[in-house]
Amino acid sequence: MNEGLLPIIPGEAIPLSKIPHLHFYDFYNEVLAQMEDGAKVVQYFAFNDPVVDRKQLLLVLRKAGMGNRLLLALAYATNEYLAFSVHHKKFHLFERELYETEGIRPIGHPSLHPVRKQIELYPFYCIHGHEVHEVGVGPVHAGVIEPGHFRFSAVGERVHLLEIQLGYQHRGVEQLLLKSATSAWPMIIEGIAGDSAVSNALCWVQAMEALANISVSRELKIVRTLAVELERLSNHVGDLGALSNDVAFLPAAAYFGRMRGEFLNLLLLLSGNRFGKGLLVPGALRFELSSESADLIRAKIDEITPEIKSVGKLLFTTPSVQSRFERIGVLQVEQAQELGVVGITARASGIDYDVRVDYPRESYSELNLPIRTQKGGDVWGRAMVRFEEILDSLGAIKTLLGMLGRIESSFLQPSHSNAFANAFAPSSVIVTLNEGWRGELSHAAVTDGAGKIIRYKIKDPSFHNWNALAQVMRESEISDFPLCNKSFNLSYCGFDL
Amino acid sequence: MYKVLLNRYQQGQRTSKFPKEEIILPAIYRGRPQLSALEQLGETKKSTDECIKSCPFSALALDGKERPSLNLDMGKCVFCGECEKNSGGELVRFTNDFKMGADQRDKLIVTSASSTHSKKSTHGDSTNGNELNDFLQARSRELKKMFSRSLQLRQVSAGGCNACEADINVLNTPFFDLARFGIQIVASPRHADGLLVTGPVSKNMKEALLKSYHAVPAPKMVIAVGSCAIAGGPFHASDEVLGGVMQLLPVDLFIPGCPPHPLTTLFAILNYFGIL
Numbered sequence: 001m002n003e004g005l006l007p008i009i010p011g012e013a014i015p016l017s018k019i020p021h022l023h024f025y026d027f028y029n030e031v032l033a034q035m036e037d038g039a040k041v042v043q044y045f046a047f048n049d050p051v052v053d054r055k056q057l058l059l060v061l062r063k064a065g066m067g068n069r070l071l072l073a074l075a076y077a078t079n080e081y082l083a084f085s086v087h088h089k090k091f092h093l094f095e096r097e098l099y100e101t102e103g104i105r106p107i108g109h110p111s112l113h114p115v116r117k118q119i120e121l122y123p124f125y126c127i128h129g130h131e132v133h134e135v136g137v138g139p140v141h142a143g144v145i146e147p148g149h150f151r152f153s154a155v156g157e158r159v160h161l162l163e164i165q166l167g168y169q170h171r172g173v174e175q176l177l178l179k180s181a182t183s184a185w186p187m188i189i190e191g192i193a194g195d196s197a198v199s200n201a202l203c204w205v206q207a208m209e210a211l212a213n214i215s216v217s218r219e220l221k222i223v224r225t226l227a228v229e230l231e232r233l234s235n236h237v238g239d240l241g242a243l244s245n246d247v248a249f250l251p252a253a254a255y256f257g258r259m260r261g262e263f264l265n266l267l268l269l270l271s272g273n274r275f276g277k278g279l280l281v282p283g284a285l286r287f288e289l290s291s292e293s294a295d296l297i298r299a300k301i302d303e304i305t306p307e308i309k310s311v312g313k314l315l316f317t318t319p320s321v322q323s324r325f326e327r328i329g330v331l332q333v334e335q336a337q338e339l340g341v342v343g344i345t346a347r348a349s350g351i352d353y354d355v356r357v358d359y360p361r362e363s364y365s366e367l368n369l370p371i372r373t374q375k376g377g378d379v380w381g382r383a384m385v386r387f388e389e390i391l392d393s394l395g396a397i398k399t400l401l402g403m404l405g406r407i408e409s410s411f412l413q414p415s416h417s418n419a420f421a422n423a424f425a426p427s428s429v430i431v432t433l434n435e436g437w438r439g440e441l442s443h444a445a446v447t448d449g450a451g452k453i454i455r456y457k458i459k460d461p462s463f464h465n466w467n468a469l470a471q472v473m474r475e476s477e478i479s480d481f482p483l484c485n486k487s488f489n490l491s492y493c494g495f496d497l
Numbered sequence: 498m499y500k501v502l503l504n505r506y507q508q509g510q511r512t513s514k515f516p517k518e519e520i521i522l523p524a525i526y527r528g529r530p531q532l533s534a535l536e537q538l539g540e541t542k543k544s545t546d547e548c549i550k551s552c553p554f555s556a557l558a559l560d561g562k563e564r565p566s567l568n569l570d571m572g573k574c575v576f577c578g579e580c581e582k583n584s585g586g587e588l589v590r591f592t593n594d595f596k597m598g599a600d601q602r603d604k605l606i607v608t609s610a611s612s613t614h615s616k617k618s619t620h621g622d623s624t625n626g627n628e629l630n631d632f633l634q635a636r637s638r639e640l641k642k643m644f645s646r647s648l649q650l651r652q653v654s655a656g657g658c659n660a661c662e663a664d665i666n667v668l669n670t671p672f673f674d675l676a677r678f679g680i681q682i683v684a685s686p687r688h689a690d691g692l693l694v695t696g697p698v699s700k701n702m703k704e705a706l707l708k709s710y711h712a713v714p715a716p717k718m719v720i721a722v723g724s725c726a727i728a729g730g731p732f733h734a735s736d737e738v739l740g741g742v743m744q745l746l747p748v749d750l751f752i753p754g755c756p757p758h759p760l761t762t763l764f765a766i767l768n769y770f771g772i773l
Contacts, residue, residue, distance in 0.1 A: 119701055139705045142684035144652045144666045146659050147702055168701045169656050172737035180734065184553035187575050187731040187755070194660025194756065238663075251501050255508055257670040261759075264667075272525040272591075275660045277755065278577050286582070287525060307507075314504050493659050496699075 004030050005061070007069040010359050010433040013210040013425045016051050016446075019074045024057075027075030028082075031059065034071065035088045039063040040340045041464075042070060043431060043444050044094040046077050046102045047455035050448040051427055055102070060431050060444070068359050070431065080105040090340035093463055116167040116496055125163050127153040132160065135478060139168045146492035154478055162473040162481075164466055169496035177456045190277045192458055193494035198224075198231045198267075198276040199436030200458070200494075203443035205282045206361065206432040211447060212422035214283035218363075219404060223289055225363040226297075226400045227267065227276050229393045232437040234263035236386040236393075237308065239489050243383050244315055246483045247324040252315040255307070262304055269293045289404075298401050305394050312387050325380035329472045329484035332377055341468045343439015343461045344389075345488055347373045348381035355435035362434075366403065367396050379487040424451035436461060438491060460494030511671045516773050520595075520760060527576045527591035528758070532567045532609035544584065551583035554733065560608065567609040571597060572727040575755040595758045598765025599751050600637055602743065605727070637769075640718050640749060644690050645770035648680045650720070651689035653709050656699030656738055657730075661723040661756040665693065668759050675763070678772060686710075691718035691749075695756075697725040697738040698745055710746055718749040720766070723756050730755060 004022050008014055022030070042060040049056040055077040062070050083106030084091035095106040097115050106112070114122055126134075132153055139147035147168035153161040177188055189204045190197040202224055209216060241256030264274040271279035271287055278286055315321055331341070336349035346353055352371045356364045372388040374381030424447050431444045439461030446455040469488045473481060513520060522528065535545065545567065549557040556573035557580055559565050567588060569580075580589040588609075599605050654662050668675040669682065683689050686709045698706060710719070721742040724730035729740035742748050752765040767773050 116701075120704070139702065140651075140653055140686075140709050144654075144662050144682055146654045146662060147705065168699060168705070169654075169696070170699055170701050170737055171656055171697065171732045172735040173732075175737075176732065176735040181553060183551070183579065184731065184734075187553060187577055191658040191660075191725075191731045194658035195663055197658075197660065251504060254671050255504070257667075258511055258672050261667055261670060261672060268526055269523055272523075272527045272578065273576070273755075274664065274758065275756070277660075278527070286578070293525075310504060310507065314500050317500070491659070493657065 005034065005071040005073045007066065008072045008431065009068060010070055010431055011206045011210055011361055013428045013430045014072065015425070016049065016074070016427045016429060019072060019429070021052065021056070022073060022075040024075050024078045024081065027057070027059075027073060031061075031073065031084065032087065034061055034063065035084070035090070037063065039071065041090045041094055042433065042440070042442050043457060043459055044091065044098065045444070045455070045457045046098060046104065047446050049074075050454065057104075058429065058444070058446070060442070070359075070433070072429070072431070077102070077104055079103070080107055082107050083109040085109050089338055089467070090464075092467060113165075114167060116170040119165060119167040122165050124151050124165070125153070125161060127160055129155075131155050137481075148492050150481070152473075152478055152481075157477045157479065159473050159476055159478055159481075162470045164470050166466070166492060167496055169493040171493075171497065173497040174456055174458060178453065186278070186281060190275075192497065193460060193491045194275050194277075195235055196231065196436045196438065196441065196460075196491065196494060198227045198279065199434055199441050200443075201276075201280040202228060202362070203432045203434050203441055205280050206434070207430045207443050207445050208282035208424075210430045210432075211424040211428060211445065211451075212282060213425070214422060216283060220283075220285060221362045222400050222404050223270070223285055224280060225367070226397060227270055227279055228362070228434070228436075229396050229400070230263055230267050230270070231276055233390060233393050233397075234260050234267065235437040235489075236390045237263060239386055239486070240312070240315065240383060240390075242486050242489070243325075243379070243483070244321070246486050247321055249315065249318060249321050252311055252321075255311045259304060259308060259311075262300060266297050266300060269296060294401055294404065298398065301394055301397055308390060308394070312390075316384070316387070322380070324483065325383055326376070326378060328379045328480050329476065329487055330376065330378045331468055331472050333375075335471060336377065336468065339468050339471065340464055342464045343435070344382055344385050345465050345468055346439065347371065348385045349377035350375050353440075355433055355440050359433050363400060363403065367399060369396060379483055382487040424453070426451045438462060438489070439465070458494075458497060460491050462490035462492075462495045465490050466495065512674045512677070513672050515760065515763070516767060522593045522595055522758070522760070524593050526593045526595070526758070527578050528761070529592050529594040529597050530569050530571065530574065530581075530607055531590045531592050532569055532607055533588055533590075534609045535565055535567060545588065548580050548584040548588045551579050553577070553579065554731070557589070569607045570728075571605040571607060571753040572602060572724070572751060573733075574753065575724045575730055576753075577755075595760045596764045596768070597753050597757070597761050598768060600749060600769060601633065602727075602748070602751060605751055605753055637749070639716060641770050643716055644718070645772060646679050648691070648766075648770070649683045649689045650680065650691055650693045651684075651686040651709060651713065652682055652693045652695070653702075653706055655694055655696035655702040655706050655726070655742070656732070657696030657723065657725045661695035661725070664756045664759050665695070665722065665762065668763060673759050673763060678767060680766060686712035687714065689713050689717075691720060692746075693720045693722055694726050694742045694746075695722045697729040697732045697735075697740055698742055699738050701737075703739065703745065706742075706745060719746050720750040720752065721748045722752045722762060723754060725755075727751050727753060
């Protein structure tokens, strides 16, 4: 059945020699068969294979019914091929990226527009007609948010088409990593997306640990899980506040906005930084979680839980909020499946996928978290999934602190340099997968014969989800865009890299 | 309606009394770095060199030949604390003091001779009475006269990681309540008195940033928020970024941090205008 595709466990290094190197024709047919069988794309990129000295395509798929296994495929790259996107929209951006970075042309791709480079030459779609007008928004927006350009083709208030042009935040992270000293890696990784600094750092340290064969203690896993959940809380709570603000329900906006800060302050207690920057290094924590800090976190969670419940109740029972949240920005489950969306967006459309449950790492297998789904796929659904996940995470933090028991400081490793003492496994591939607060976040690394990293690939969950935002705006009103956008709250910098 | 009122009552008053009352941040917070004087420590050359090398972004340097002193450039620093770890806190120590910010780039350099070098940076540094300094002081006086009681800022995000933007947004929450000082973030550069720029200025944002700057009516000011905006931060070595706002625009106020704590940003702006 899985001829040529290797089942792998995320977070385990695989020697390149153990992966069947497929000829493109076999790869192509096998991938199409898997996609017909309901597979989703996790990673798809190219690298120069040091073993065979040729450009290779690396594809990682996930599929229901595979347990905690992903499917990994390697194929010799061709200069052009019939685009997977013709049949499967899930490949849309992956193939655009591949064309832009490697020059591999996917023939028949519906829109090979720039992803991150040469965006000043971006060829926008243009709808002609007497009453069609275009509205361009960005890159500089009205609020304090990241840059991106949204081009609406509309008749009156009704949007026919939204095209989203990104790339303004492009800092060349993947290339920069390869030419930087290892001591600079943590800060660059944490700078991929500041609101997901801990999740990105977690993906990275898991990859480094697997490559360097570093074992990780249970306590360390607990503290990392704690940090990821605090990050999720701060962002989910902040998003509920921002959604309240966008429907002009200011009491909840003010309260949630303030409570978001409380969680950032807890991350500061863990790491000395409000976004958890500087906490994680491979195999260690850089700062001790003192029992006083643990007690402070516990006390704050106890204090804030009833407040969140009370403001949440206020938000979700207010008729003016209900009328603005419901049936706005609907992503039907079929659309969600077709586009391969992940995270909150997928769960709000009824797809029960959560990396914490489906591919549990760190302490998640001990937490037994439920997958929170909604049916509507609307703003309400995305807000409600967040709210329910907030309550779950608050509970999870209490459980984690209980599991931690007496705080051992033996797993502390103060300096970055110690963490890179072990050599990396040569000629290997590592794929890591974690549920950041937006959804499935994945990092992949390839090493050469000397154990040097020759390709580092980062995939933010937003990479799957931006197209979904463009889709839900079709036949909606332009004035609903800020609300829809906020309900997705996708990353610009995580996408632009 | 009653629910709203009840909730309002339960939430109570949350706005901080800062700057009238001091706020003490937890000791783990990495704020203003403090450097030890080398001669007092009797540090060996080797351990000092190792500490300097431990900085991934070359923010540390030795200065002065006869009496060598250690310098830390808060503009290049991303406050990772690696130098503190390396020297066991002996050479460099990050204090929980969030009060940072300077009106000139070189005032961000902390030396082991006097770690309070850049405090109260707006006035009083008239020892170096050259023309440039006179000009900067005159400019600073004018900006202060114009904007100290009402300042409208347009934020432009130019290629960062969104952490700076997130902690600027926080200034509008009830705890910090930026508006009580007459400072507002506005939706259009044409309504603004200046730009609040974050990020290392990606090549793709260069044009948009320039256009935003030109859309602000003069006199106008530029505030660079965060390590990226000051000197490129973690991304300074990338070919895709310019490496800081100064590469493109004149900057009137630098606010260090990765990202700066909201209190740092608040302090720096208030301090610049002498509102403290």
